[in-house]
Amino acid sequence: MTTRESFTVAMLRWLNERLAPSGVTILADTPLFAPGLMDSIRVLELIAYTERAIGSLVPDSRIRMDNFRTVGRIAAMFVEEASDAAA
Amino acid sequence: MLRPEEAISTLRERGQLWETASGLIGLRGPARELMERIACSLAQLASDETSDEWTVPSGIAFATLERAQYFASFPQWLTAASHLSGNPAVLEEIATSASPASAARESMERPNAALSPAVCYHTYEALAGQRLASPRLMTAESVCWRFEGDRFAPLERGWAFRMREVVCLGNDADVEAFCRRWMAKALEFATSLGLEAAIVLATDPFFAPTARGKSALQRIKALKHELVVRFPNGRPMAIASFNNHERFFGESFGISLDGGEPAASACAAFGIERWLLAVLVSLGIDQPLPPSLEHMAIGAGA
Numbered sequence: 001m002t003t004r005e006s007f008t009v010a011m012l013r014w015l016n017e018r019l020a021p022s023g024v025t026i027l028a029d030t031p032l033f034a035p036g037l038m039d040s041i042r043v044l045e046l047i048a049y050t051e052r053a054i055g056s057l058v059p060d061s062r063i064r065m066d067n068f069r070t071v072g073r074i075a076a077m078f079v080e081e082a083s084d085a086a087a
Numbered sequence: 088m089l090r091p092e093e094a095i096s097t098l099r100e101r102g103q104l105w106e107t108a109s110g111l112i113g114l115r116g117p118a119r120e121l122m123e124r125i126a127c128s129l130a131q132l133a134s135d136e137t138s139d140e141w142t143v144p145s146g147i148a149f150a151t152l153e154r155a156q157y158f159a160s161f162p163q164w165l166t167a168a169s170h171l172s173g174n175p176a177v178l179e180e181i182a183t184s185a186s187p188a189s190a191a192r193e194s195m196e197r198p199n200a201a202l203s204p205a206v207c208y209h210t211y212e213a214l215a216g217q218r219l220a221s222p223r224l225m226t227a228e229s230v231c232w233r234f235e236g237d238r239f240a241p242l243e244r245g246w247a248f249r250m251r252e253v254v255c256l257g258n259d260a261d262v263e264a265f266c267r268r269w270m271a272k273a274l275e276f277a278t279s280l281g282l283e284a285a286i287v288l289a290t291d292p293f294f295a296p297t298a299r300g301k302s303a304l305q306r307i308k309a310l311k312h313e314l315v316v317r318f319p320n321g322r323p324m325a326i327a328s329f330n331n332h333e334r335f336f337g338e339s340f341g342i343s344l345d346g347g348e349p350a351a352s353a354c355a356a357f358g359i360e361r362w363l364l365a366v367l368v369s370l371g372i373d374q375p376l377p378p379s380l381e382h383m384a385i386g387a388g389a
Contacts, residue, residue, distance in 0.1 A: 033308055035259075035334075043307065044300030063303045064288075 004075045028072040094367040110239035110246025122363040124380040129251040133226035141227040143209035146200045151212045164233035167198035202232035206252035207354040215340040222257030242364035249359040262353035266329045269355035273314045273327045279379035289313040316365045326361045
């Protein structure tokens with residue numbers, strides 16, 4: 001499993017255990033910002049989780065929809081390709 | 088193009104601008120006339136879209152701000168409205184004190200209301216609990232109060248300042264279309280005044296403990312945009328903002344649509360003193376009026 005895949009699996013497990021509303025299962029391509037899923041606290045937790053997982057801070061300039069649309073997108077944008085090769 | 092300090096200094100020297108306390112200014116003469124023309128133009132722009140003009144109160148109950156979660160978002164700006172006790176003994180003590188101002192300050196009642204920090208809260212309060220059969224658009228201009236300590240700068244950042252707002256309540260598509268439409272209208276109006284302005288993605292200066300999450304959500308969902316001009320040194324100044332609140336105020340104030348779902352809301356807000364400063368800095372002082380302002384009639388009471 002590549003680093004991106006393991007990141008995705010771990011983040012999905014965390015999201016579904018901690019943030020998903022009852023009866024909703026979040027998948028790698030589930031829009032995270034569809035109505036009702038994210039509030040300001042949850043988005044903060046999402047960013048904090050991402051930062052812990054990648055081991056560095058996410059600058060404000062990279063906090064935008066294009067980078068956080070789905071878990072798959074977060075993995076693609078923040079988990080380095082180089083790490084994949086080494087994994 | 089002038090530096091803002093040069094424009095302010097010139098207005099001060101000519102007696103057209105004076106400061107009564109930090110963040111509180113007065114205007115008269117040509118500067119005031121120019122501001123009234125801008126205010127009238129913005130009112131006209133709003134009335135092209137809605138005939139529902141409101142006169143909102145200058146104060147707002149703490150309970151309403153609590154319902155709007157203002158204390159969790161922008162408590163740093165809050166300016167309260169207080170008053171003295173009606174107790175004759177207290178009033179006499181103040182009146183006969185060697186320092187009545189100090190005595191009065193010590194005797195103020197605990198406040199239950201604030202001086203309005205924005206216009207749109209009044210519209211949500213007025214529509215609380217209602218079911219809207221169709222999208223609602225309303226507009227108002229009012230003085231707003233935001234305490235920003237040592238950041239005050241004449242015309243740019245006042246403790247009290249005039250704000251024209253246009254507010255929309257409807258479904259998600261209504262408010263998204265409203266924001267897009269008003270960004271275009273505001274940019275067109277700025278261009279007609281000779282301003283070089285641009286629409287940029289923005290976030291609110293939320294109070295620290297919740298700031299990053301709220302700002303992140305605003306940025307990710309592109310909920311706030313500003314119309315920005317730049318001073319000669321490149322420093323930006325927002326002269327309008329376009330805010331999509333999604334269903335936040337609809338849920339907070341129990342405002343629903345025909346189907347029973349909470350209404351979405353958005354507002355377009357124009358800081359009128361900032362528009363004046365932008366025009367003065369961009370076009371210079373003693374310059375002919377931009378053509379788009381020439382025809383604006385200024386009311387006798389304005």
